[in-house]
Amino acid sequence: MSALGSPFRPLGADEGEDEPRPAEIESLCMACLRHGTTRLLLTRIPFFREVLVGSFACHSCGWADAEIQSAGRLQDRGVRYTLAVRTRQDLNREVVKTDCATARIPELEFEIPAFSQKGALTTIEGIIDRSVAGLEQDQPVRKETDPDVARKIDEFILKLKHLKEVDEAFTFVLDDPSGNSFVENPRAPQRDEGLVVAHYKRSAEQAAMLGIEEEEADEKSVEPADDLRNEVLQFNTNCPECNAPAKTNMKLVQIPHFKEVVIMATNCEDCGLRTNEVKSGGAIEPLGTKITLHVTDPSDMTRDLLKSETCRVEIPELEFELGMAALGGKFTTLEGLLKDIQTLVEKNPFTLGDSCAPGRAEKLSVFSRKLQQILDGQRRVHFVMDDPAGNSYLQNVYAPEEDPELRTEHYKRSFEQNEELGLNDMKTEDYETEASSEQ
Known part of the structure; x- marks a missing residue:
């Protein structure tokens, strides 16, 4: 046993005297009905959890099989891994796929349904190989009974095999309502740019598939x-x-x-x-907040933001400033707010008709084109949200890690800012005593 007395040994660790070793059990081979050997090992996958790995081998007929099962409980939420496979190294990522997990490759409209394969500790390439082997298994019989279907399956098998060349990027999705599947992050504990992990609440159908009952909330206990x-x-x-x-x-x-x-x-x-x-929904914060985002990628346009009615917006590179009252409070994306600003500029009534000053319409037209370049990802700028009340927000896509392109500063409000927020004349302490003394 290890120093901590745990029966689980780390995945890939060298066997030592103190480490748990696989347990061997004599078992019946279902292929030749002779005796084979089953090996069971409790192992711990780094940055994941404990699993039970089992394998069977028959020395008489050579038949072998392997599967994996979670050694823990069902998780509180389901999990969905979405990986952009761009290189052959991505095919070597280790994957824990439980038997209740669904694997998909959207580009080929290919899906491995839950419970169609046993759980496995493998790689993405291994999952593709298992799928190819499963499709090829009945092809000889299918070619005699239904040649057209067999031909289409052969064509699809070639597409699956071609994925292993990674000539074009494709997406691998692993969806497990039990929450016990896993796709390796080779950069752990750092963030993996190509891997998105989402946790979700199981539906009633998924809970029934797992053989569990959804906990019904007690109406009296709901806050x-x-x-x-x-x-x-x-x-x-x-x-x-x-x-x-x-x-x-x-x-x-x-x-x-x-x-x-x-x-x-x-x-x-x-x-x-x-x-x-x-x-x-909360009070004015003790300090003001200034949020600065360096917009460097089109994906920044999808960041969620909350602009309160007390927030000013600046784009220094365009010498642009949007006052507190303009547009009011908004919960949108960076793209949505920039489009609202663009609409505000293009539909400004003072740029229409004979009353428009010479050159003003052209300047606003140039400004609108620059905004469009930002929306199209062709211009890098700094987007600044300055809220003296501290009630504005811009999404950190790396949360809870630090975002290298996002900077948040907290500052003490000036007298003028407190005056604008109506705080200078607001008394929140001993106001009852002062009111009685005035009487």
Whole structure:
């Protein structure tokens, strides 16, 4: 046994006197009905968890088999791994695929359904080889009974084999509702740019497939705040454009690694007006916040952001500044906010008609084209959000790790900023004593 007394030895570790060794059991071979040997090993996969690896070998007929099972409990959530396979090295990544996991290659519309293969500790190339072997198994009989289907399967097998050359990148998706499958990150514990890991709540069908019952929440034990997060509130109001009766929807949303916000949306069925507004769900922060993002890649356009009604937006390279009141509060993406700014510029009423100053329309047209270049990923700029109330947010796609292109600074508000927020005349301590002394 190891020093810690654990029965699990690290995957790939050298066998030593103190390390657990595979247990060997004499078993019946299902191919020739003679005796073979089953070997079982409890092993620990780095940056994952413990698994049970089993293999069988028959010395009489040569038949061999292997499978893997999780040595732990079902996880609280399912897991989905999405890997962009770009090089042959990616084919060598180790994969733990449980029998309830589904593997897909979207480019070929190919899927290995759950429970169609036993669990395996293999590689991505190994999964492709197992799929090819499974398709080739019944081909001789199929060619005699249904030649057309056999021909199509042969063509598909060639496509699967061609994937191993990695002439073109393809996507490998491993979806396991039990949460016990795994795709290796060779750079662990650092982030893998080509691998996306998503955890999700199991559906009722997935829970039934795993043979478990979903835990029904006790209505009496649900906190009011939790109940509010799961409910969309609706109240009657009037349309700000045509004053017709309309309805406003309100939802409390928790932004990861930030705070709660309230999103309100109004839709008028008479004039078709649609508005949305975001309000901070918390108090004004003790310090102001200045967020600076160096936009270097088109993928930055997909970052979520929360612009509160007290936030100013700057793009120094374009000498552009958007004041606090403009556009109001918004919960959108960087692309969405830049498009709103572009629309605001292009539909500015002071750039239309005879009242437009000479050259102003041309300047705004040039500015709009520069904004479009940013949206198309052709121009690198710094995007700055300065919120004295500290209630704005820009997504860190590397969270909880540090984002090299994102910088957040906290600063003490000036007197003018406190005055604009109405804080200088606000008294929150001993106000009852002061009120009684004035009387």
